[in-house]
Amino acid sequence: DDEIKTGTGNSMYAGTVTIGTSGSSGNYVMKDTARGGNYTTDLNGGSSGAGTTFTDADNVWGTGAASNRQTAAVDAHYGSQLTWDYYKNVHGRNGIFNNGQGARSRVHYGNAYVNAFWDGTQMTYGDGSGNTHPLTAIDVAGHEMSHGVTEATAGLNYSGDAGGLNEATSDIFGTMVEFYANNPTDVGDYLIGEKININGNGTPLRYMDKPSKDGRGSQDCWTTGTKNLDPHYSSGPLNHWFYLASEGTGSKTINGVSYNSTSCNGTTFAGVGRDVAAKVWYRTLSTKLSSGSNYAAARNGAITSAKELYGAGSAQCLGIQKAFAAINAPA
Ligand code: ASN
Ligand code: ZN
Ligand code: CA
Secondary structure, three states: OOOEEEEEEEOOOOOEEEEEEEEEOOEEEOEEHHHOOEEEEEOOOOOOOOOEEOEEOOOEEOOOOOOOHHHHHHHHHHHHHHHHHHHHHHHOOOOOOOOOOOOEEEEEEOOOOOOEEEOOOEEEEEOOOOOOOOOOOHHHHHHHHHHHHHHHOOOOOOOHHHHHHHHHHHHHHHHHHHHHHOOOOOOOOOEEOOOOOOOOOOOOOEEOOOHHHHOOOOOOOOOOOHHHOOHHHHOHHHHHHHHHHHHEOEEEEEOOEEEEEOOOOOOOOEOOOHHHHHHHHHHHHHHOOOOOOOHHHHHHHHHHHHHHHHOOOOHHHHHHHHHHHOOOOOO
16 A cells, blocks of 8 residues: 555665655555655666566665665665655755655666666666766765756756756755755765765765866866856856855865865855755746856846845845855856
């Protein structure tokens, strides 16, 4: 049946967690009836179709090891649950589409696939390859689901400045989901993909305090050339904005991770906190931007949003403004 149950998940990245399931003894289903019916399926190496919904006799799922097929599913399902809760409890958003409907997560996609993606209706996760672990960490899940939120709100294009804003939005909210989780194992940070070992040497995929640290071409500061970059690099300036708006310039250690962020225009200032910055950005995304929005629209939209939320001349509004000036975004 579809009665709401709470299972125990032995995850790969987040320790032992509780996950929303349904069903009854002998036949539990990895379907979260309390969260719009979010459910998780096994593609078993395939690359199309719905996959097979995970089931379990005793409602204790996974072992924490990748060799157990349920483990990646626990992480994906948990990430989906956290992302649902974050949007609902922080932004009042009822699921990706704000219609109360959950979404499917598919794990074990393809063979040694080193990526995860949102395709317009669902999340899909690869198992990784070699030293790279399954792509199911909290920030990755939050990133992918947030592509759905962007699609359902601003509808930002995936090219030009808009492509960078789209990617950064997923990094911003993936990060906020990670902080929201307050998980002792997968702690909140301003790094993206730090758990999956995608570079094979323990370094993350992206750094919000100084995006150029990725060594791949992410920009720290907006330029007229930003629009020509891959969205994962043109995201740099907005990721940098989010860090600066949240934490300010200078050195800082948070949850054991050290950051050093500087402005592009020589200014120094304090942050307004990540909860404020995220609230401003969510309002900007959902009420100010559209498919072709550029960095100027992001800057103007965020300042207007901060005025609406906190008042013109408020410390929050000033901080948002300073951080946009600090990435050289055009006005
Ligand atoms: N994981 C990647 C992303 O969400 C997939 C892609 O390049 N679209 O950005
Ligand atoms: Zn993305
Ligand atoms: Ca992270």
